[in-house]
Amino acid sequence: MGGDFAPRNVVEGALACARDSRCDFAIVLTGREDALRAHLPARVPENIRLHHTDDIVDMHDSIAVALKARKNSSMHVSLQMQKEGTAHASISAGNTGAYMALSTLILGRLPGIERPTIGTFIPSQSGPVLLIDAGANVDSKPSHLLQFGVMGSIYTELMLDRERPRVGLLNVGEEEGKGNDATIAAWQLLKQAPVNFIGNVEGRDILKGTLDVAVCDGFTGNIILKFAESFPGLLKSKFLQFASRSAVHKLWVGLIAGTFKRMIRDWDYQTYGGVPLLGVQGVSIIGHGSSTPKAFTNMMFRAKEMVDRRVNDTIRETFSALNTNT
Amino acid sequence: MGGDFAPRNVVEGALACARDSRCDFAIVLTGREDALRAHLPARVPENIRLHHTDDIVDMHDSIAVALKARKNSSMHVSLQMQKEGTAHASISAGNTGAYMALSTLILGRLPGIERPTIGTFIPSQSGPVLLIDAGANVDSKPSHLLQFGVMGSIYTELMLDRERPRVGLLNVGEEEGKGNDATIAAWQLLKQAPVNFIGNVEGRDILKGTLDVAVCDGFTGNIILKFAESFPGLLKSKFLQFASRSAVHKLWVGLIAGTFKRMIRDWDYQTYGGVPLLGVQGVSIIGHGSSTPKAFTNMMFRAKEMVDRRVNDTIRETFSALNTNT
Numbered sequence: 001m002g003g004d005f006a007p008r009n010v011v012e013g014a015l016a017c018a019r020d021s022r023c024d025f026a027i028v029l030t031g032r033e034d035a036l037r038a039h040l041p042a043r044v045p046e047n048i049r050l051h052h053t054d055d056i057v058d059m060h061d062s063i064a065v066a067l068k069a070r071k072n073s074s075m076h077v078s079l080q081m082q083k084e085g086t087a088h089a090s091i092s093a094g095n096t097g098a099y100m101a102l103s104t105l106i107l108g109r110l111p112g113i114e115r116p117t118i119g120t121f122i123p124s125q126s127g128p129v130l131l132i133d134a135g136a137n138v139d140s141k142p143s144h145l146l147q148f149g150v151m152g153s154i155y156t157e158l159m160l161d162r163e164r165p166r167v168g169l170l171n172v173g174e175e176e177g178k179g180n181d182a183t184i185a186a187w188q189l190l191k192q193a194p195v196n197f198i199g200n201v202e203g204r205d206i207l208k209g210t211l212d213v214a215v216c217d218g219f220t221g222n223i224i225l226k227f228a229e230s231f232p233g234l235l236k237s238k239f240l241q242f243a244s245r246s247a248v249h250k251l252w253v254g255l256i257a258g259t260f261k262r263m264i265r266d267w268d269y270q271t272y273g274g275v276p277l278l279g280v281q282g283v284s285i286i287g288h289g290s291s292t293p294k295a296f297t298n299m300m301f302r303a304k305e306m307v308d309r310r311v312n313d314t315i316r317e318t319f320s321a322l323n324t325n326t
Numbered sequence: 327m328g329g330d331f332a333p334r335n336v337v338e339g340a341l342a343c344a345r346d347s348r349c350d351f352a353i354v355l356t357g358r359e360d361a362l363r364a365h366l367p368a369r370v371p372e373n374i375r376l377h378h379t380d381d382i383v384d385m386h387d388s389i390a391v392a393l394k395a396r397k398n399s400s401m402h403v404s405l406q407m408q409k410e411g412t413a414h415a416s417i418s419a420g421n422t423g424a425y426m427a428l429s430t431l432i433l434g435r436l437p438g439i440e441r442p443t444i445g446t447f448i449p450s451q452s453g454p455v456l457l458i459d460a461g462a463n464v465d466s467k468p469s470h471l472l473q474f475g476v477m478g479s480i481y482t483e484l485m486l487d488r489e490r491p492r493v494g495l496l497n498v499g500e501e502e503g504k505g506n507d508a509t510i511a512a513w514q515l516l517k518q519a520p521v522n523f524i525g526n527v528e529g530r531d532i533l534k535g536t537l538d539v540a541v542c543d544g545f546t547g548n549i550i551l552k553f554a555e556s557f558p559g560l561l562k563s564k565f566l567q568f569a570s571r572s573a574v575h576k577l578w579v580g581l582i583a584g585t586f587k588r589m590i591r592d593w594d595y596q597t598y599g600g601v602p603l604l605g606v607q608g609v610s611i612i613g614h615g616s617s618t619p620k621a622f623t624n625m626m627f628r629a630k631e632m633v634d635r636r637v638n639d640t641i642r643e644t645f646s647a648l649n650t651n652t
Contacts, residue, residue, distance in 0.1 A: 125563040135498060138506040172461055172548040180464040180545050203552030207560040219506050220546045222498040224553055226529030231557060234533040237451040238590060256582045264564060 001031040001056045001074040002094020004289045010093070011039035013296025018045040020297070025304050028087060031056075031074040053077045057102075059095050066098035067105060075099055079106040082282045089303035091274065091296070093287030100136055103277050103284035110312060112319030115144045116279035117218070118286065119152050122228055124209030130156050130165075131206070131214050134275065135222030142185035145169070145215055146193055149186075150322075151278045151315055152213040153195040158309040159302075165212035168201030170220065175200070182217065190215070194318060232264065273298025276306060279315070283307055327357040327382045327400040328420020330615045336419070337365035339622025344371040346623070351630050354413060357382075357400040379403045383428075385421050392424035393431060401425055405432040408608045415629035417600065417622070419613030426462055429603050429610035436638060438645030441470045442605035443544070444612065445478050448554055450535030456482050456491075457532070457540050460601065461548030468511035471495070471541055472519055475512075476648075477604045477641055478539040479521040484635040485628075491538035494527030496546065501526070508543065516541070520644060558590065599624025602632060604641070609633055 001007050007029075014027045026047045029036050033052040044050070055073040057066045070076055075094055081087035083106050092099045104116050118136045121128035132152035137144065149167050156165040169187055171179040176187060178200055190197045198211060203224075206214050216224070239260075243253040273295045274287040283306045285299050306312075327333055333355075340353045352373045355362050359378040370376070381399040383392045396402055401420055407413035409432050418425045430442050444462045447454035458478035463470065475493050482491040495513055497505040502513060504526055516523045524537060529550075532540050542550075565586075569579040599621045600613040609632045611625045632638075 125560055138498060170549055172464060172545055183545075203549040203554075204556035204559075206553060207556040216549075219498055219509075220549055223496055223529040223542075223546055224550060227532060227550055227553065228529075230530035230533040233530075234451055235590075242585075242588075252582075252585055256578075256585070259568075259578055259582070260586075262568075264561075 001035070002092045002099075002289075003287060003291050004093075005291075006093070007031055007035050008039050009291060009293050010296050011036055012293035013291075014048055014300065015040070015045070016293060017297040017300045018047045020301075022301065023047060025088075025300075027300060028078070028081065030078045030081075051077065051081070057095050057098050061095060061098055063098055063101040066095065066102055075102060076106070079103060079282070079284070082284075083107060088307045089283035089285065091285045091287060091299045091303060093274075093289055093291045093296070096286055096289075099284070099286060100277055103280050103282070107280040107282035107284065110279055110281055110315055110319065112323055113147055113151070113279035113315070115140070115147070116277050117144075117148050117151060118221075118275050119148075119155055119278055120225055120275040122206055122214075122225070124207050126209035128160065129206050129209055129212060129214055131216070131221050131225060132278075133216065133218035133221045134225045135218045136277065137218035139219070140182060140217035142182055142189055145182065145186035145217065146189040147279070147319075149190050149195055149197070149213065149215040150193055150318060152215060154314050154318060155276070155278060155311055156212050158311050158314060159305065160212075162212055164196040166198045166210075167195045167213040167215060168198050168205060168211040170206075170214045170216035171200040171202065173200060174202060186215070194322065235260075235264070273302050276302075276311075278311075281312065283312070327361070328418045328425075328615075329613060329617050330419075331617075332419070333357055333361050334365050335617060335619050336622050337362055338619035339617075340374055340626065341366070341371070342619060343623040343626045344373045346627075348627065349373060351414075351626075353626060354404070354407065356404045356407075377403065377407070383421050383424050387421060387424055389424055389427040392421065392428055401428060402432070405429060405608070405610070408610075409433060414633045415609035415611065417611045417613060417625045417629060419600075419615055419617045419622070422612055422615075425610070425612060426603055429606050429608070433606040433608035433610065436605055436607055436641055436645065438649055439473055439477070439605035439641070441466070441473070442603050443470075443474050443477060444547075444601050445474075445481055445604055446551055446601040448532055448540075448551070450533050452535035454486065455532050455535055455538060455540055457542070457547050457551060458604075459542065459544035459547050460551045461544045462603065463544035465545070466508060466543035468508055468515055471508065471512035471543065472515040473605070473645075475516050475521055475523070475539065475541040476519055476644060478541060480640050480644060481602070481604060481637055482538050484637050484640060485631065486538075488538055490522040492524045492536075493521045493539040493541060494524050494531060494537040496532075496540045496542035497526040497528065499526060500528060512541070520648065561586075561590070599628055602628075602637075604637075607638065609638070 028049045030051045053074045057070050057073045057075045078090040117133040119130045119132035120134040130152050132148045153165050243250040274285045277284040354375045356377045379400045383399045383401045404416040443459040445456045445458035446460040456478050458474045479491050497509050569576040600611045603610040
């Protein structure tokens with residue numbers, strides 16, 4: 001029931017997923033049954049089930065309200081199903097703050113993880129780079145940054161089939177000893193961590209793609225992510241400005257706009273389809289409020305892959321080994 | 327003597343400036359006289375003077391070394407001339423850390439300013455937006471953020487002729503109470519400051535240009551600035567990738583590349599020509615290591631403008647009024 005175009009986009013995305021030949025799983029739609037049915041055909045595909053809930057977490061609900069007063073909300077029930085073992089993953093494009101808090105509180109944290117984190121892929125010159133934390137936490141201690149790096153490395157390795165992902169600490173200079181108190185201490189921790197740590201990296205290294213995982217606090221990560229997302233808008237405005245100068249300019253833009261769009265297609269965040277909340281005992285995928293049906297379909301396949309590729313088991317095993325060693 | 331192409335680019339930039347009809351000031355080149363003369367004509371223009379210094383601050387010199395052991399360096403002498411009143415502004419593209427520290431220590435801070443700051447313009451959909459602090463400080467207290475906002479507002483108003491610049495606090499959400507401890511406290515301070523405070527802004531607002539001054543700590547600012555500077559490189563790689571697909575693709579790119587370059591011309595950081603260190607008792611302009619002669623010319627005109635438009639006097643008067651009121 002969450003997102004700007006709910007429940008239409010969610011239901012349409014689920015239908016497309018259910019009808020895809022690669023879909024080897026069942027989709028449970030939690031929400032108001034009548035609202036969901038309005039977007040479904042009379043004969044619902046076999047691999048789509050409806051689970052009626054009569055409440056909804058509102059975009060303006062506080063975390064306390066979402067947790068205590070909305071126990072029969074679509075969001076709450078979906079996570080509860082995971083907790084009880086009747087579902088393997090949850091997806092929501094609703095109130096992000098509430099969804100992250102509910103995921104953490106209902107599913108619980110994985111052993112060794114202090115703060116669950118959001119990892120998001122940013123397109124670079126040589127494929128996607130994982131930015132982690134992209135906004136789940138506003139203040140991050142050195143131990144949090146270490147955990148972001150280890151989880152980000154595991155996620156990138158398993159989901160993108162990249163061997164020994166290069167993990168960099170986002171900083172204001174490349175040399176050891178650069179940065180604020182948190183990054184200086186985190187550098188030491190990451191150096192000894194079971195990841196391919198390449199040291200400090202700078203803002204320019206993300207788009208250059210000279211690394212696979214960029215570790216940062218969630219404050220910086222959130223600002224970079226939103227800054228990056230606004231780049232296509234800037235380009236579009238440049239095209240429009242240029243086109244407005246004369247009929248000839250307009251013709252030019254008409255000719256090149258399509259080509260250009262194809263060139264920057266990987267800047268379309270819909271293809272990535274949501275971001276995972278890493279560090280919880282389950283799979284919790286956070287969708288953008290404006291997610292299209294296609295984005296929802298991608299999120300469903302992404303969630304299944306996270307289960308199949310044993311992301312959480314690997315995180316658990318890695319942190320268990322870390323704690324035994326220290 | 328500083329920068330990747332020193333002293334050639336500095337000297338060529340000075341020559342172009344001196345020969346420009348708008349140049350109503352004198353340029354003093356500090357450095358090794360023989361090295362400077364190698365790039366000057368036999369007859370040096372009247373408004374260029376040479377001031378021989380036999381030492382240089384190296385890119386790898388620590389701040390302590392730059393300050394104590396390099397007293398006869400081109401950087402040190404240039405700032406010393408300002409301190410003594412024989413120069414009105416200094417420009418350097420050398421060791422940035424050393425130059426900022428020397429500027430602060432030799433020139434001194436303006437009354438009421440705890441931390442000098444770098445303000446840099448980022449091109450947006452509707453003209454340049456000042457990002458402040460762009461990297462002078464790694465940890466910023468709420469009072470520092472307040473001072474960045476006030477200085478940034480004055481600088482933007484006087485240098486870009488913008489009335490009542492909109493000052494936003496860069497944050498992870500728009501509502502009051504969002505953010506980390508520093509931004510939550512800074513919000514309260516900025517609300518009462520003598521600026522047109524529009525509240526919290528997000529990463530996407532910078533390129534949208536819905537504000538004039540984006541206030542942030544220097545850690546976040548430095549990472550955003552370097553991230554932004556790497557956009558043109560990403561676009562270039564997209565063009566090259568596209569061109570490599572076939573002869574037809576290559577032809578297309580050949581046809582549109584020039585047009586496209588003109589469209590994003592304001593992403594050329596050379597046109598802005600360096601960034602000021604605000605909050606010191608003088609004018610200290612920091613150039614990029616790779617500054618072209620054109621960038622140096624622009625820095626010289628920019629420095630003159632900062633003197634003419636009374637940026638420092640206005641900062642002094644504003645903080646003096648602030649301190650009287652509290």
